[in-house]
Amino acid sequence: MRFGGLFAVNDLSFSARPGDITAVIGPNGAGKTTLFNCITGFYKPQVGRITLNHPSGPILLERLDDYVITAKAGVARTFQNIRLFARMSVLENLIVAQHNALMSASAFSLAGLLGLSRYAGAERRAVERARHWLDKVGLTSLADEEAGSLPYGHQRRLEIARAMCTGPVLLCLDEPAAGLNPRESAELNRLLLDIRDENGIGLLLIEHDMSVVMEISDHIVVLDYGRKIAEGAPAAIKADPAVIRAYLGEPDEEEAG
Amino acid sequence: MEAKTARTLLVDALLGGLVAAAMALPMLGVRLEDSANGLSLSGRLDWVAWAVGIVAGGRLLIGLLRLLLAGRVPSPPAPPRAVMAYVGWAMVAFALVLPFLPFSGRNLVDKATLVLIYVMLGWGLNIVVGLAGLLDLGFVAFYAVGAYSYALLSQTFGLSFWVCLPLAGLLAATFGMILGFPVLRLRGDYIAIVTMGLGEIIRVVLQNWQDVTGGPNGISGIERPSLFGLSFKMVPPEGKQTFAEFFGLEYSADHRVIFLYFLILALALLTNLFTLRIRRLPVGRAWEALREDEIACRSLGINPTLVKLSAFATGAMFAGFAGSFFATRQGFISPESFTFIESAVILAIVVLGGMGSQIGIVLAALLLVGLPEWFRELQQFRMLAFGGAMVLIMLWKPSGLLSTREPTIRLKDTS
Ligand SMILES: Nc1ncnc2c1ncn2[C@@H]1O[C@H](COP(=O)(O)OP(=O)(O)O)[C@@H](O)[C@H]1O
Ligand SMILES: [Mg+2]
Numbered sequence: 001m002r003f004g005g006l007f008a009v010n011d012l013s014f015s016a017r018p019g020d021i022t023a024v025i026g027p028n029g030a031g032k033t034t035l036f037n038c039i040t041g042f043y044k045p046q047v048g049r050i051t052l053n054h055p056s057g058p059i060l061l062e063r064l065d066d067y068v069i070t071a072k073a074g075v076a077r078t079f080q081n082i083r084l085f086a087r088m089s090v091l092e093n094l095i096v097a098q099h100n101a102l103m104s105a106s107a108f109s110l111a112g113l114l115g116l117s118r119y120a121g122a123e124r125r126a127v128e129r130a131r132h133w134l135d136k137v138g139l140t141s142l143a144d145e146e147a148g149s150l151p152y153g154h155q156r157r158l159e160i161a162r163a164m165c166t167g168p169v170l171l172c173l174d175e176p177a178a179g180l181n182p183r184e185s186a187e188l189n190r191l192l193l194d195i196r197d198e199n200g201i202g203l204l205l206i207e208h209d210m211s212v213v214m215e216i217s218d219h220i221v222v223l224d225y226g227r228k229i230a231e232g233a234p235a236a237i238k239a240d241p242a243v244i245r246a247y248l249g250e251p252d253e254e255e256a257g
Numbered sequence: 258m259e260a261k262t263a264r265t266l267l268v269d270a271l272l273g274g275l276v277a278a279a280m281a282l283p284m285l286g287v288r289l290e291d292s293a294n295g296l297s298l299s300g301r302l303d304w305v306a307w308a309v310g311i312v313a314g315g316r317l318l319i320g321l322l323r324l325l326l327a328g329r330v331p332s333p334p335a336p337p338r339a340v341m342a343y344v345g346w347a348m349v350a351f352a353l354v355l356p357f358l359p360f361s362g363r364n365l366v367d368k369a370t371l372v373l374i375y376v377m378l379g380w381g382l383n384i385v386v387g388l389a390g391l392l393d394l395g396f397v398a399f400y401a402v403g404a405y406s407y408a409l410l411s412q413t414f415g416l417s418f419w420v421c422l423p424l425a426g427l428l429a430a431t432f433g434m435i436l437g438f439p440v441l442r443l444r445g446d447y448i449a450i451v452t453m454g455l456g457e458i459i460r461v462v463l464q465n466w467q468d469v470t471g472g473p474n475g476i477s478g479i480e481r482p483s484l485f486g487l488s489f490k491m492v493p494p495e496g497k498q499t500f501a502e503f504f505g506l507e508y509s510a511d512h513r514v515i516f517l518y519f520l521i522l523a524l525a526l527l528t529n530l531f532t533l534r535i536r537r538l539p540v541g542r543a544w545e546a547l548r549e550d551e552i553a554c555r556s557l558g559i560n561p562t563l564v565k566l567s568a569f570a571t572g573a574m575f576a577g578f579a580g581s582f583f584a585t586r587q588g589f590i591s592p593e594s595f596t597f598i599e600s601a602v603i604l605a606i607v608v609l610g611g612m613g614s615q616i617g618i619v620l621a622a623l624l625l626v627g628l629p630e631w632f633r634e635l636q637q638f639r640m641l642a643f644g645g646a647m648v649l650i651m652l653w654k655p656s657g658l659l660s661t662r663e664p665t666i667r668l669k670d671t672s
Contacts, residue, residue: 066556067556067558067560070556070558071559084550087662095666099542099546100558106538106539130668131668144669
C-alpha cells in the first residue's frame with residue numbers, strides 16, 4: 001500500500017489461521033493500521049492479494065468494497081480511535097450491527113412497517129444475540145444507556161461486542177487495550193481468549209502492550225517500516241534479534257512494569 | 258476579572274459595530290436621487306450611524322444578558338417519555354377538534370392548514386436531516402415535483418387527486434433518488450451546497466420549460482379534491498353530488514376549508530406515524546447510525562449508498578405528498594412558490610425543533626410559520642421579529658427546542 005512516495009505496507013505476507021490469535025506488532029507508524037485498512041477494504045492496495053478462506057470457499061478481499069467484506073466475507077473490525085454510534089444506546093449499537101440479517105428478515109423493513117410477525121421474530125433473535133454479547137462484555141446493566149456516555153474501557157468492549165454481532169469469521173482488533181488500566185486489560189485478555197475458544201474464529205490483533213501480546217497470542221507478526229521483520233511463536237519473537245533492535249529494544253514503560 | 262469581562266464585552270460590541278458599518282455603508286449609506294437635472298447620489302450617513310449604534314448596543318446588551326442570566330434562565334429538563342406521549346396525543350386531539358371550537362373560524366383553520374403543511378414538510382425533512390444526518394438544503398425541489406406532478410397528471414390525464422397523490426409521492430421519491438446520487442460521496446456542508454444547487458436547478462427548469470410547466474405563469478385551474486366523489490363546489494360537475502347535498506347541509510365554502518384541513522392533518526399524521534415506526538426498523542436504525550458514523554456503518558456491512566438513497570427518497574416522497582396537497586389547495590402553482598427560502602424555512606423548523614424530535618418540529622413550525630401569519634400587521638417588521646426570535650432561541654437552546662433522543666428499543670422492555 002503506497003501513499004504518494006511512502007510505502008506504508010510493502011512486501012508483506014503472512015497468514016492468520018482460524019482459532020488462532022495472531023498479533024501484529026511494530027513501532028508507531030510501522031503500517032499496522034494501514035494493513036488492517038487493506039484487509040477490511042477501507043484502502044485498496046495497489047498490488048498484492050488478500051485471500052480469506054471462508055468456510056464457503058476462498059474469497060479475494062482486495063477486490064471487494066469495505067461493507068461487502070463484512071457482509072459477505074465475514075471480516076469484522078474495531079478502530080484504533082473508537083467509532084461507536086455515540087448518541088444511540090448500547091443495545092441499538094448491537095442491533096445495528098445485525099442490520100443485514102434484519103433487513104432480509106423484514107423484506108427491507110417493509111414487513112416491519114406493516115407490522116408482520118416475521119420481523120418481530122427476527123428482532124427478538126437479534127436482541128438475544130445482543131444480550132449474549134452484552135453478558136460476555138459485562139455491559140448488560142448499561143444496555144439502555146447512550147453509548148457515548150460510557151467510560152472509555154466500556155466503549156472498547158462495546159465496540160468488540162458490536163463487531164462480534166456481525167457474526168464474523170475473522171475479527172480484526174486495532175489496539176483494543178490502548179488506554180485501559182491493568183484490570184480492564186486483564187479482562188480484555190480473558191474476553192479475547194474466550195472469543196477464540198468458543199467461536200473458533202480467527203483473531204487479528206494489533207497491540208502495543210507486550211504483556212498482552214505475549215500472554216494471549218498464538219502467533220506474532222512483527223512489522224517495521226511496512227515490512228515484516230519477523231514472524232513466529234511468542235517465545236521465538238521474544239528472542240529474535242531483529243525484533244529486539246526494532247521494537248523491544250526501545251525503552252518501554254510497560255516492559256519495565 | 259470584572260474589568261476584563263467588561264473589556265471583552267466592549268471589544269465585542271465595537272467589533273459588531275464595525276461589521277455593521279462595513280455592511281451599512283454601501284447598503285444604507287448612499288441613496289440614488291431623482292432630481293430635475295438627472296440622477297444624483299446623496300449620502301445618508303445618519304442611517305449608517307443608527308445601524309452601527311443599534312448593532313453595537315444590541316451586541317453589548319446580549320453580552321450583558323448572557324453574563325447576568327448565565328445559569329439563571331432555567332433550561333427546562335427534558336420531559337420524560339410518558340409525558341411526551343401524552344403531549345403528543347393531546348396535540349392530536351386538539352388538532353382534531355380545532356375546526357369546531359367556538360373561537361375558530363375560516364381564517365384560523367386556513368392558517369392551521371398552512372402550519373400543518375410545514376409540519377409535514379418538517380417531518381419529511383427530518384428523515385433526511387434529523388435521522389440520516391444529511392444536510393439537505395434543496396428539499397423544496399421535491400415539494401415542487403409533487404405539486405407539478407399532481408397538476409400535470411390531473412390536467413393531462415384527468416386523474417383524480419386520490420390517484421395522483423401516490424403517483425406524485427412516487428415521482429418525488431424517484432427524484433430524491435436521482436438527486437441523491439451526486440451527493441453520495443460528499444459529507445456535511447458539501448452536501449448542503451450541492452443539494453441547494455440541485456434544488457435551484459429544478460426551480461429554474463420549471464421556470465423555463467414553458468411547454469410543459471407553463472413557465473413563470475405556472476399552472477392554474479388545478480382540480481380541487483373530492484371526498485369519495487363528493488365535490489365541494491357550489492355546482493357539482495355533471496353526474497356528481499356535492500358534499501353539502503349528500504349530508505343535507507346548506508352549501509358553505511367553509512366545508513372545503515375544513516376538508517382541506519383534515520386532509521393535511523391526515524397526511525401529516527401519516528408522515529409522523531411512518532417516522533415513529535421506521536425508527537424502530539432496520540432502515541431507520543441504519544439512518545441514525547449513518548448520522549453517527551459512516552465509517553463504522555461500513556465496518557458493520559451496511560451499504561452506505563443504499564442507506565443514503567433510501568433516506569433521500571423517503572423524505573422526498575413525503576415532500577411530494579405535501580406538494581400535491583399544496584397544489585390542490587391553492588388551485589394554482591408557479592415556480593415562485595418553490596424558492597430557496599422555502600427550503601431554508603423548512604430546515605430552520607427541523608433545526609429549531611431539535612433535530613429528530615417530532616413534537617419539537619410541531620412547536621418550531623408554529624413558531625416560524627404560525628406566529629408570523631398572526632403578526633401580519635407588523636408588516637415589514639415581521640422578518641425582523643422572525644430573525645430576532647431565532648437568535649434568542651438559539652442563544653437559549655443551541656441544540657433546538659426538544660433535543661433529547663429516546664432509544665428505539667430497550668432491553669428492559671424486551672425481556
Ligand atoms: N491515509 C493516509 N495518507 C497518507 N499517509 C498515510 C495514510 N494512512 C497512513 N499513512 C502513513 O502510513 C504509515 C503507517 O501508518 P499506520 O498504518 O497508521 O501505522 P501504525 O498503525 O502501525 O502506527 C505512516 O507513516 C502514516 O503516516
Ligand atoms: Mg495504528
